[in-house]
Structures are given as structure tokens and as C-alpha cells.
Amino acid sequence: MRGPSGAGKSLLLRALADLDPNDGELSLDGERREAMPAPHWRRRVTYLPAEPGWWAETVGAHFADWAAAEPLVEALGLPAASRDWPVSRLSTGERQRLALVRALVQRPRVLLLDEPTAGLDETARDAVETLIATRLAEGAAALWVTHDAGQARRLARRCLRVEGGRVTEDAP
Amino acid sequence: MSYIQLDVFDLALAALLVVLNGALSIALQLRLERQLFIATLRMIVQLFLVGLVLTTLFTLVSPGWTGLAALAMVLFAGREIMARQDRPLAGLWSYGLGTGCMLVAACLVTVFALTTPVQPEPWYHPRYALPLLGMILGNTMTGISLGLHTLTTGLVRDRVAVEAQLTLGATRRVAMLPVTRAALKSALMPIVNAMAATGLVALPGMMTGQILAGVAPGEAVKYQILIMFLIAGGTGLGATAAVLACGLRLSDRRHRLRLDRLAPARE
Numbered sequence: 001m002r003g004p005s006g007a008g009k010s011l012l013l014r015a016l017a018d019l020d021p022n023d024g025e026l027s028l029d030g031e032r033r034e035a036m037p038a039p040h041w042r043r044r045v046t047y048l049p050a051e052p053g054w055w056a057e058t059v060g061a062h063f064a065d066w067a068a069a070e071p072l073v074e075a076l077g078l079p080a081a082s083r084d085w086p087v088s089r090l091s092t093g094e095r096q097r098l099a100l101v102r103a104l105v106q107r108p109r110v111l112l113l114d115e116p117t118a119g120l121d122e123t124a125r126d127a128v129e130t131l132i133a134t135r136l137a138e139g140a141a142a143l144w145v146t147h148d149a150g151q152a153r154r155l156a157r158r159c160l161r162v163e164g165g166r167v168t169e170d171a172p
Numbered sequence: 173m174s175y176i177q178l179d180v181f182d183l184a185l186a187a188l189l190v191v192l193n194g195a196l197s198i199a200l201q202l203r204l205e206r207q208l209f210i211a212t213l214r215m216i217v218q219l220f221l222v223g224l225v226l227t228t229l230f231t232l233v234s235p236g237w238t239g240l241a242a243l244a245m246v247l248f249a250g251r252e253i254m255a256r257q258d259r260p261l262a263g264l265w266s267y268g269l270g271t272g273c274m275l276v277a278a279c280l281v282t283v284f285a286l287t288t289p290v291q292p293e294p295w296y297h298p299r300y301a302l303p304l305l306g307m308i309l310g311n312t313m314t315g316i317s318l319g320l321h322t323l324t325t326g327l328v329r330d331r332v333a334v335e336a337q338l339t340l341g342a343t344r345r346v347a348m349l350p351v352t353r354a355a356l357k358s359a360l361m362p363i364v365n366a367m368a369a370t371g372l373v374a375l376p377g378m379m380t381g382q383i384l385a386g387v388a389p390g391e392a393v394k395y396q397i398l399i400m401f402l403i404a405g406g407t408g409l410g411a412t413a414a415v416l417a418c419g420l421r422l423s424d425r426r427h428r429l430r431l432d433r434l435a436p437a438r439e
Binding site: 055 | 331337
């Protein structure tokens, strides 16, 4: 999904995750969103904001099961020792990757990704793309906001364009 | 009972101390004399009026008038809670929630004190009911306003962190818990500190008053301990109810954070 800044891309992702009041009709595998508790929905349809939030001091405290997270952390080029790192010292790129792992360990069916590689160098970007591509191959879906035309060509099956509050089909 | 009565001359003599302050302010060009004068005047007028009201209520000993006075106290305290918020709830909630929780907590604790430990005859005798309510109300008011202030400013400041937990499927209770905890901590800190420091750092006002009125220190101490328990109970109940209710109001059934239900930030 592409479009100029301020066009409403993040708002759309937030609405899909049911984080703001909205009156769209959504269902996942035939099950209506309103039919299940919101926390349940968000564990299956997980939104990853461009600047993810942190609620504890260390990285490890944000993971219920670090053992499950460790292979993903390493696949994204971060050491296992990052578990003990204080969040306040993480760089933007480290935050983005660790927040992605935090979401992926819960095995969501749908990922709502808001520029997940914006702060990353090429190596890290490729690692993120590979990891998500694996999940997609396993049957997950992703709605991915990017400003990078190359990334859209590499990964997208469909391209959407958001402009002036309207969503239209876009050429890849 | 050895009780020394004061006459107008005694007060006038003591007022010289304030006059001295005013003279200093003029001499040193501090420009405080005007405020000092108004505050002194307000204190004299307000206290004499309260004295008159209490004298009348004490002769009437009527449940209706006593209740009315208590209600007026609660409503004034509710205004005070609202005035101390940087980001109050929007609309009537801002006044209603704090005042409602305070009304319930302070009245419950006061009625409990009057019917169980103190037992005046009749139980609603204003000589006991109003001072007790006043002390409980003052502290509950402080607790609730601190708690609500910390909760609302904390949720605004930590919005991203709270929503991070929500996006991962946490319930609103879990996601807001760090802020809720901080809010209740700041609400209860004054009474916890007061209990820990009382007697060592400062002699509590009510106990000092009873001692000046001729009550034996041992008896005054017992009353003070009772009051501290009542204050702790009222503050705890009121602040917990207010913080939890405000947390519910600032989220919804779909476990969303609803900061749009706060009044716009003040300039």
C-alpha cells in the first residue's frame, strides 16, 4: 500500500486492528470481527506501527516466551544477548526489528505493517523481507505500507494506493 | 478540663504578626501586602461564618440540615478536584466522576465511624459528623485528584506503550496496568507518608487541638489513630474507585484507548 504522507495509511491499518472507533465490516476466515473479543482479533490481525511502543525497561520483558523469539531475533541479525538490553538504548532499526519479532511470535494470521523496514540498512531489510515472505508462504497475509517501489515489486501480489481518503488499485 | 478562652484582644494581638509581615512587604517592596491583606480578611470572614453555621447546626441537631451542610462540602470539594486536573474528562464526566467517587467513599467511611467506633447520640450529631467528614473529605479529595491527574497525564504520555500492548492482544486492564499502578501510588502516597511521619515530624492538627482543649494526650492519640484509619480508608476507597472508573471511561468495550474522551489540553 502506497500513498503520500498523511493520506490515511496508518489510520486505515489502525482501523483494521480495531484500535480506533470505525464502522467498516470485517471478517477473518468467515468469522466477523465483532463476534470475537477485540484482544482475540488483534492477536490474529496484528498491527505493527512505524514507531512501536515499549512498556518495560528491558527487551526481554516484552516477550512472554523468549526461547521462541530467539531464532527470529537472530534471523534478523540481532544477538540473543539483546534480551538484556535496555529499551532506551535501542536504535530505531533495532526497535523495528524487535517489535516485528514481538508480533511474529504470536503467529498472527494477518500482519498490518507500517513501513517496517524504513530505518534499516540493506542487509537488515533483506532479512525482514525474507522472514515475512516465509510467513506468507505458510499462509499468513500482510498489508504492507511502503514508500519503496522496489520493495513493492519484490513482495506484493496486489498494490493499493491511498490518496485523499480513497483506496484504489495501483499498478505494481 | 482546663480550657483557656480567647477574646478579641488576644486575636488582635496575634494579628500584629500578620501586620508585621505586611509592613515588611511594604518596606522591602515585595508587593505581597495586597494578597496578604485579602487572604487574612477572607480567613477571618470565612471562619467566623463557619463558626456561625456550626453553632446553628449544633443547636438544631437536625439530620436534614446536617446532610445539606455535608452535601455542600462534597460539592465544593468536587469542584476542587476538577480544578486540579490538567486534562480532565470531557463533559459532565469531569465533575461527576471525581465527585461521585468522593461522595460515596467519604460518606461510607464517615457513617461507619459514626455508627461503630464513635457512636454519638444521635449518630448524625453535627458536632461529630461534620468535623469527621471534613477531615476525611479533605484527604479523599487530595487522593482522588492526584490519582486522576496521574492517570490522565500518564495515559496521554504513555499512549504508544499502552497501545503497543493492545495491538498484541492484551486486555485494556493489562495494557493500562502500569499507568493505573502509578496513579494509585501517587494517590495513596500522601496518607502513607503522613502515617509514617506523624508524631515524629509534626503533631497532627486535630490531636493538637484536642490537647489544647484540655483532653489528656493519651485520649487525643487514640482519636488521632482512629482518624488516620478513617482517612486511609476513605482515600483508598475513593481513589481506587475514581482511578478504575476513569480508566474504564478512557477505554471501551473493544479494548481501545479512548483519549478522545478527555477535554482538550489547556493553554
